Amino acid sequence: MKDSERRGTHTEKAIPVRKKNLQLLNILPFAVFLACYAFAPRVVNDAQLTTIIYIGIYALLAVGLNLLMGYAGQVSLGHAAFFGVGAYTSGILTAKPIANEVIPGVSAGVGVISAVAALLLLTKPSGWKLAVGISLLVALGWLHNLPNLIPVLCAACAVAVMGIFGLMAKLQWMRTCLSGVVLTLVANLSKWFLKGTLERGSASPWTGLLVGVFLTAVISYLIGSQVLRLKGHYLAMATLAFGIIVEIVFRQWTSVTGGSSDGIFNIPSIQFFSYIPGFLRRLYEAAAGGSVDLRTQYYYLVWAFVFIAIVLAVNIVRSRVGRAFRAVHSSEQAAASLGVDTARYKVQVFVLSACMASVAGTLHAHNAGIGYIHPSEFGFIVSVELVVMVVLGGMASVWGSLFGAAAIQTLKDRLLDLEKTNPEFWGLKLQGLDPIVFGAVLIVVMIVLPQGLVRGFSDGVALLWRSARRSGRQQGVN
Amino acid sequence: MSDVLVETRSVTRKFGGLVAVDQVDFQVRRGQTKALIGPNGAGKTTLLNLLSGLLPASSGDILIRGRSVVRCAAHEIAGLGLARTFQNVQLFENMTVKENVMVGCHPWSRQGIASGALRWIGHWREEKLIEEEAERQLDFVGLSDLADFPAHSLPFGKQRMLEIARALASRPQVLLLDEPASGLSTRETSELASLLRQISARGITILLVDHDMQFVMDISDEVVVLDQGKKIAEGTPDEVQSNPRVIAAYLGVEAK
């Protein structure tokens, strides 16, 4: 009975969340966003544009992390690791020359991996069937490797062999055939993709992006399926440990990552204007008011990704799977009892948010005019920064993450400016303030604005508006 | 035999040295409303947790629609048409009333993350069905006007109703209710009783746990009595009420 008294908060005081006739409110932010996106380069100077690019990269990270932390309720203190995997994969592939000879091998390998994934997804083979299927695919992948066989023959061979295997092993033959088709398609696609890199001498940033995402997906799946069984502090510790291990790898694996003394430099930027149709380019030029330089181009690219990420995140949150994520956050038991496969969804959102971090990493590595990455950019402190961004913007608020990222990035810039003046406080040199300031921000936000910037602000406005209306109504009665 | 929906075969659950559920055998037939009663700590909640897959059994077997489910995860059991509510209401507090019920539609909906993210046709089609189902169930328990409020803002009695609506949205064949009347006022309890009769009339089998004897005897066709993890009686409400072992173990405690 005491329970019912405690919970019996009055419905009249609560604010209904979203009315049907307010659909416009859902579209409005996107319209504002697009307007700002198009015209920002007209009003900001070069230094500000650089900051805005960084804000975009961190916004991408924060939106992804918010899906995991704010919506699905799974803490990650190692998110910067995936940011790093994306950055390093792309950096290594694009800044270092690629040998001609590896191309057929790599494309066959990618084909085999995708085909095995297709085989696993499409059929439910077990034991020896799986072994036979995989070895067949490896053999067929080797076939694709041979330079003097015509592609049509390879394709026919792959499909026929897989079909016969499916028939004999009593798997569904159509589905195993399909994995043969996947093998052929992916191998040829990646061969075609890699051919382009030869002309440049190293891989294209787009290849870097895709490979980075793929690698991140694999790593985060393997890590997530183990680590996400833990809860609360244990999960936080496990992801923390993972993040630290990855940072150590970046620092120590000098031959590949350049270690902590060199890092990777001379990473080319992405000139995406050369890939888009002419009318789009003219549209961009009209928006920016003149010809678009490399830096502005990069700004447009980064924020296009941010836009896509926000649209996807908002869509996911308001869908069947998004509701399942939020349900897992609230009560895993209740969610499971309603048919939600909690383990699967937790891994799914973990992989998704890791992949978004990986994309942000690639964009970070190719940043126009910088093209340099260093292990310290992907360390523990960055993971903490990301958490602060999410909390500051508001847990379970996609748009909030954007503001959280902007606020923290601006704060970081101010701190950097401050440090340049060599401030002293009673003889104490104030250097490396970031962790202290972020810690303080986190504490203050938790106490003052537990809902985060955006939600706290909008709730405050709603409350003011309603009380104003109520007092107005009372005056009318009197 | 085919009309047995839920069956346990000497199912046992131990917590360390404590045997919370001890070799319990019972059956719930299709269309029945069956009650599970017993003093505090008798193992009723534990038994419901075993049935719904939230706890693994230490030994014994559980069959739902003739299939052994002791090794199934909770979500798989939900997929077989079993839904439940919790003794300490477990709503998704960060979601609206309607969204809570929409989560209930999970077992019979199919769209994955890609379809939701890219808003494929399948997403819209299914989302419409889910919303309709949620509205229907909210209407059924009388919460339609509160659909857009956050779940945690509801008064306790309505939270219980919401939990039932959410379970019904999964289109279950069996509904397990853990003390649905506890914490409700007399009026709310009688409303609940009539609601449960309507649910039963829809052809949904009900297995409920409760303390309120009047309420239990009122709506159930059959009663199982647990005491210290063991089944001590089973039968019609009248039979059970006059059973001396039950009076000693349960009614004696209650009536003091």
Ligand SMILES: Nc1ncnc2c1ncn2[C@@H]1O[C@H](COP(=O)(O)OP(=O)(O)O)[C@@H](O)[C@H]1O
């Ligand atoms: N997770 C648990 N760990 C240890 N003991 C438990 C757990 N859950 C229940 N118990 C014990 O099992 C017994 C039965 O509990 P329960 O099923 O909740 O009883 P009821 O619902 O009939 O009141 C009690 O003695 C309780 O302390």
Ligand SMILES: [Mg+2]
């Ligand atoms: Mg109980």
